[in-house]
Amino acid sequence: MTDTQEALLAGIIEAPLDDAPRLIYADYLEEHGQENRAEYIRISVELDRMEREHQPAYILHQAFTRGDNIALNQVEWEPIEPTLHRYCQIIQRLEKLREDHFHDWLRDDELLNLGLRWSGGKRGFAERATIAAPVKASKNAQKICSRTPLTSIQFCSRIADHHLVRMINSGLLNRIVQIENQLDDFFLLELLADTPAVNTLQEYENINSTELQAIVHHPEYRAFKKLDLRLQTVDRDLFQSFIRAPHLKSIEELAFGSNAWHAEFLNDFIQQDWSNLRVLSLNNCKIDDEALELLITCPTLTNLHTLYLDDNRFTGTGFSAVLASKNLQNLKCLSVDSNEISGFSKKEIVNSKLRLWVFSATNCRLLPSDLRNLAESELFRELIWLCMGSCSITDTGLKNLLKSPFERLTVTNLMNNRFVNSGVQILCETSKLSTLQRCHLVNNPIDEQGALALAQSNILRDLKHICLSCAELDHLVRNALENRFKQVINLL
Numbered sequence: 001m002t003d004t005q006e007a008l009l010a011g012i013i014e015a016p017l018d019d020a021p022r023l024i025y026a027d028y029l030e031e032h033g034q035e036n037r038a039e040y041i042r043i044s045v046e047l048d049r050m051e052r053e054h055q056p057a058y059i060l061h062q063a064f065t066r067g068d069n070i071a072l073n074q075v076e077w078e079p080i081e082p083t084l085h086r087y088c089q090i091i092q093r094l095e096k097l098r099e100d101h102f103h104d105w106l107r108d109d110e111l112l113n114l115g116l117r118w119s120g121g122k123r124g125f126a127e128r129a130t131i132a133a134p135v136k137a138s139k140n141a142q143k144i145c146s147r148t149p150l151t152s153i154q155f156c157s158r159i160a161d162h163h164l165v166r167m168i169n170s171g172l173l174n175r176i177v178q179i180e181n182q183l184d185d186f187f188l189l190e191l192l193a194d195t196p197a198v199n200t201l202q203e204y205e206n207i208n209s210t211e212l213q214a215i216v217h218h219p220e221y222r223a224f225k226k227l228d229l230r231l232q233t234v235d236r237d238l239f240q241s242f243i244r245a246p247h248l249k250s251i252e253e254l255a256f257g258s259n260a261w262h263a264e265f266l267n268d269f270i271q272q273d274w275s276n277l278r279v280l281s282l283n284n285c286k287i288d289d290e291a292l293e294l295l296i297t298c299p300t301l302t303n304l305h306t307l308y309l310d311d312n313r314f315t316g317t318g319f320s321a322v323l324a325s326k327n328l329q330n331l332k333c334l335s336v337d338s339n340e341i342s343g344f345s346k347k348e349i350v351n352s353k354l355r356l357w358v359f360s361a362t363n364c365r366l367l368p369s370d371l372r373n374l375a376e377s378e379l380f381r382e383l384i385w386l387c388m389g390s391c392s393i394t395d396t397g398l399k400n401l402l403k404s405p406f407e408r409l410t411v412t413n414l415m416n417n418r419f420v421n422s423g424v425q426i427l428c429e430t431s432k433l434s435t436l437q438r439c440h441l442v443n444n445p446i447d448e449q450g451a452l453a454l455a456q457s458n459i460l461r462d463l464k465h466i467c468l469s470c471a472e473l474d475h476l477v478r479n480a481l482e483n484r485f486k487q488v489i490n491l492l
Contacts, residue, residue, distance in 0.1 A: 134163040193214065225252045263288075322334070393414065395420060
């Protein structure tokens with residue numbers, strides 16, 4: 001490594017969150033014949049910027065990663081959402097470059113056997129590691145920190161308190177950005193509060209009560225962007241302290257699974273400034289209609305684009321309130337899986353100003369009238385992915401649903417419902433489904449007549465991937481399916 005390279009690398013390590021030093025280094029590499037390495041750094045930075053700015057590509061990629069990861073590689077995204085096409089292109093290119101050049105770029109022999117197990121790259125460098133030998137890692141902290149911008153660390157096994165203190169004092173974690181904790185009893189954040197890490201730490205996965213107390217009680221932690229709290233129960237005072245903490249209002253993505261989200265707890269929440277919040281995940285929080293109706297009155301949720309409310313206790317009343325809320329007008333991804341939402345208000349649905357990109361209501365029994373009310377709204381006009389598996393949808397219900405003003409519906413999951421061949425025929429004749437590329441129809445009572453209708457449909461011209469459950473398909477129908485579609489999965 002030349003003196004110039006070492007100086008440029010030192011600038012990256014000194015400012016791990018700054019794009020400029022990395023891009024300058026990429027320019028240097030290109031000028032010295034390392035075009036692929038330069039490309040790797042540039043597109044890594046481009047991908048990270050899409051995520052930081054919550055661009056449409058990142059919003060959709062996160063939704064599909066959570067619910068249908070295969071679709072990301074199967075669908076032709078460019079005519080549907082060009083930014084997602086670019087996002088997936090970058091990921092594929094990065095994987096290819098890593099495969100071809102891993103040992104040259106990301107496996108630095110100087111970093112091997114220093115107490116860390118390197119688990120991946122980020123933004124062009126080897127930045128992710130798991131603590132393998134804390135004593136050795138602490139002893140080699142200076143060497144590690146001079147070779148690569150270590151920004152992401154995972155704790156998988158218990159570390160003795162004195163070893164943890166030694167690691168903190170070594171400076172190994174001074175510029176850490178992301179921590180994943182898989183331990184129940186941990187006090188890392190209490191120790192980091194007195195180090196430079198408070199200025200860089202942005203993400204923490206699987207926070208326990210001890211760590212939450214440290215975050216709440218140390219106002220130095222002002223940089224947090226993502227928090228994932230795995231609390232089944234939470235003390236009311238701790239919950240309120242977290243909600244009221246002014247230094248935690250920079251959070252953009254919050255996952256909070258606990259029993260704290262009752263109406264009596266939420267008065268503090270709705271009075272706070274959550275204007276930076278973009279993603280809110282409240283799965284399995286026992287939220288009922290009263291709590292949900294109170295939650296959405298928060299006037300500072302206007303920048304929220306993704307809301308997960310799976311496995312709660314609200315009904316059609318709470319669901320209607322979400323769709324009608326004036327504070328959620330920028331919402332693009334909504335999941336209400338496993339809630340009893342049938343019988344919701346037609347007036348509030350039809351008048352909703354929401355234009356969703358992703359909607360999931362798996363395991364929510366929906367009446368034909370519910371589906372008609374949804375279709376009469378503008379809710380699904382911009383929809384890309386629709387997931388309504390296990391919703392007891394009949395032929396009549398499907399017919400009502402398909403009257404929605406779809407303009408770019410690309411992926412559907414309608415598995416485990418109750419429509420038959422006649423319902424499939426309606427699907428095949430719905431002109432608004434011409435953009436559909438991937439369709440799940442598993443575990444519906446469809447036979448070879450319905451399968452043949454799919455193979456012969458002139459409307460579904462972009463459909464390439466189909467998943468069915470059809471017993472005893474004769475060879476003519478099987479051949480028709482295989483000739484018509486790029487991928488046919490028949491799960492019996």
